Amino acid sequence: MKLLNPALILLALISLPLQAQKGVRVTYRTIINGTEVRGGGRSMIRTDGKSVVINTLPVEQARPEMPSPSQHAYIDLAGKKYIQLADMPDGNRYGTVTPFSSLPSPEERGDTEMIAGYRCRMARVVYFSNTIDIWYTTEAGVAGTPLPAYGVPDGLVLRVVRNGNHVTEAERVEVIRGREALVTLPEDTGTTVDRMTFEHLLREAFVTAVTVFDNDVINWEGEVVNPSFGYPDTLYRFAGGTVILKKVTLPVVHDSYSLFAEVTEYSAGDAYDRTGTVFVVPQGDPLTFLDGLTKGQAELPLYTDRHGKEYRGVAATDQYSPPVELVRFFTPFGVREFNAKRTVPGLVWNDSAYYKQDITHYLPLLRGEVWIGAFIGNYDRGGHRISLRLKYYPETRVLEPEPSDGKWIKPVFNTLPIMEMAGQQYGTMFDGDTLSVSVDIPEGLSSLRMVFITTGHGGWGGGDEFNQKMNVLLVDGRKIWSYIPWRSDCGTYRNFNPASGNFWNGLSSSDYSRSGWCPGSVSEPLIIPLEGLQPGRHTFSVTVPMGKPEGSSFSHWNISGVLVGNK
16 A cells, blocks of 8 residues: 655645635726726726735836835725835835724715626715725725725725716726735835825935925125135025026936926014026027126116116016026015014914925926026125025826927016116116017927016105006017916015014005005916017017106116016
8 A cells, every 4th residue: 555645645635625725806997987097097906805915007108107105005904904104215115004994984874786697786985185986895805995094894895986977996806816815915115204295205306306405505795705706505695695506417308397496584683575587598699698697787688668767677578588586485574593583472483484485397407407597686694594496296107208399489578676785777678668579489489478577666765666557478579468467466475574563554565456466475477478470580578657766766777577488
C-alpha cells in the first residue's frame, strides 16, 4: 500500500479554504446629467466580505499623464475603518484612517430597485449640503462601496447618486474565487495624518508654486544701493525703495493650466491706504521698462497731452511695451502695525491683507525667465511688507505638447506711475483730453479682447476718488464701451483698517465708496470684447471727465489696458 506524502496532504488541507474563498468584483461607470463620461470616470472595488480594495481604473491616453500621487483606498469591514494611502511623487507615503463612526450614517428610505441583477435598497445621506442616494444589496453576500466617504452601509453598493445628476453605477458585477478573491490590507501606512491634511497634500501635489517675493520691504529710503544688475533671484530696489524687482525662472508649463497670483501685504510703519501693483516687464522690444528703472524714467518713451504735459513710459510704441499689471491692489490703513494702537469695540483686526487673483490670461508671459516687480506708493521709512506667490494649477492630468505660441498679448497703456517716487507723472492726461495709443493688430486672431483696469484718485470731497466718472473706450474714434468704476462694498474691509479715520456720523474713512477700489481690496480687471476688429493699425483711446484741481489737491486716473487674443 502506497503511503501519501505528508507535505502534499498539508498543502491540500491549506488550499481547501483558499479554493472555497469567494468574493465579488464590481466595475463602476460615471454618468453626469444623463451622459456617460467616456474615457474616464471608472472605478473598481474588490471585496471578500471582510475587506475591500478600491481602485481607479487606468485610462488609455495618447499622451502620458503628469507625475501625480499614487492613491490606494481600503475598507476594513471587520475593523470598521476606511484607510487611504498616497505615494507621493517625491517618494513619501502618507496615510489616513477614518473610523466608520466619523463617516455619515445613511438613513433607509424604503425604496427598492433592481440594479445589475440584484435587488437593492436605497439609503440617503446629506453630506456638505449634497443629497446622496446610496443603492445597495444584501443579496451578494458581501459588503463594499466605491465611495466610503458617504458612509458604508451593510451591503454591496451598486449605485450612488449625488444631487440627482451625478451617478456612479455598477456596470459589471463578477463573482470571483480563490486567491483572486482575497483582499490584503496594507501593513505600511506611511506617515499618518488626519483626513483633511491628507486631502490637502493630495491637492497640493498637483500645484506648482513659485515664491517671487517673501516678506520683502517696500518703503521710502531716498537712496538705495543695488547689487550688480541682471542676476537671477536677486532683489533690486528702485524709486527710493518703493519699487522692488526680481528676475525669476518660472515653470514652462503647457497651456492647460490656470494661474493665480497670491499677494500678502501688511504695514511696517505706513498708516495710509496706498496704491499697489504687481507687474511683469514684457521683453523683446528694443526698449523696456527695465531701462527706465535702471537708467531713469527719462529713458522711457514720451507721451505729451494736449496741454503739453509730459508723461514717460505710459503708452506703447513700435519700440516699447509698458508694464503689464498682474494684480492691482490697495493697502488698507495700517493693518498689523497699528492693530494694537487703536481698538474698536466689536472689531478684531486682521493680521495682513491677502489678495488672490486669477491671471491665467497672462500665462504666456509667465513661463521661463521673466522680470517681475511690485510697487506701493509711500514716503514712509517703515513702509510695507509684501509677499508674492504664483501658483500653477493643471486643468488636465494628461501632459500636453510643448507650450504653444497660441496667444497674442500686447500691452497698450498703463498710466499707474510705478516710478512715482522717481519723477514719473500721475495720470492727469484726461483733463479735457483723451489718452490715445496706436498699435498693430496682426492677422489670424480670434477672441480679441482688452483686459482693462481703472481706478480714480483724488482724496478729497471733490476728488475723483469719491465721485462717479464715466470711463469710455474708443477704437479709431468710435465708442465701443463705457463704464463707471465704482465700489460700494468698501465697508466689508473695515477689519483690515485699524488706522482709518473715524467720523462723527459713525462711518470710517475706509467704509466710503470709491472709484473702482477699496482700502484692502484688489481691483478686478474688466474684459472688453473686441471681436470683429480687423487686422491693421488701430488707435485705442480712453476718455474720463476728470475733475479740476482744488488748491494743491488734484485728481488722476490709473488706467491700464492689454490686448489679448488667440492666434
